[in-house]
Amino acid sequence: MMDKKVRFEFLIEPDLAARVNALAKEPGATKTDIIVKAIKVFLERGIESEFAAQTAMRFDRLSRELESVNRQLAVFQQGYEVAQSDRKRILRGGQLTYEILRRFVRLSLELSAHIPMPEGDAKAVFQERWGKLADQVNSQFTSDEPASTPTEERGKA
Numbered sequence: 001m002m003d004k005k006v007r008f009e010f011l012i013e014p015d016l017a018a019r020v021n022a023l024a025k026e027p028g029a030t031k032t033d034i035i036v037k038a039i040k041v042f043l044e045r046g047i048e049s050e051f052a053a054q055t056a057m058r059f060d061r062l063s064r065e066l067e068s069v070n071r072q073l074a075v076f077q078q079g080y081e082v083a084q085s086d087r088k089r090i091l092r093g094g095q096l097t098y099e100i101l102r103r104f105v106r107l108s109l110e111l112s113a114h115i116p117m118p119e120g121d122a123k124a125v126f127q128e129r130w131g132k133l134a135d136q137v138n139s140q141f142t143s144d145e146p147a148s149t150p151t152e153e154r155g156k157a
Contacts, residue, residue, distance in 0.1 A: 012020075024031045118126045 020031055020034055023029060023034050117123075
């Protein structure tokens with residue numbers, strides 16, 4: 001009893017036809033057998049499994065990249081939090097410096113309240129010293145260099 005077979009007629013690309021012809025030249029091989037085996041393998045394996053495998057590889061790669069981005073984001077977040085705490089500490093230090101200066105000026109004014117305002121030569125010396133102080137403060141604010149400490153100032157004198 002002969003198996004019933006259905007005849008298919010189709011067109012294939014020339015380079016694929018050349019490959020099938022080369023395989024069919026081997027003893028015992030026919031073009032029909034080669035094409036039937038190829039179709040069976042394709043149908044058994046299925047295009048879905050090939051697509052699923054490729055998609056799984058892409059998802060794995062994307063997952064690794066996402067994990068890397070998450071790690072980098074965590075590092076940036078930690079750096080940001082450190083910068084914020086540094087900023088708060090610096091602001092607090094500035095507030096403390098301002099409060100100490102405010103209290104010092106007030107104490108100086110209270111202690112010198114009984115001293116009369118300078119006149120004549122003393123007034124000229126006062127204005128000269130006040131001008132130098134103002135110039136020093138102004139140049140310090142306009143420069144990028146850090147303020148000198150009292151120890152450094154004593155070394156210059």
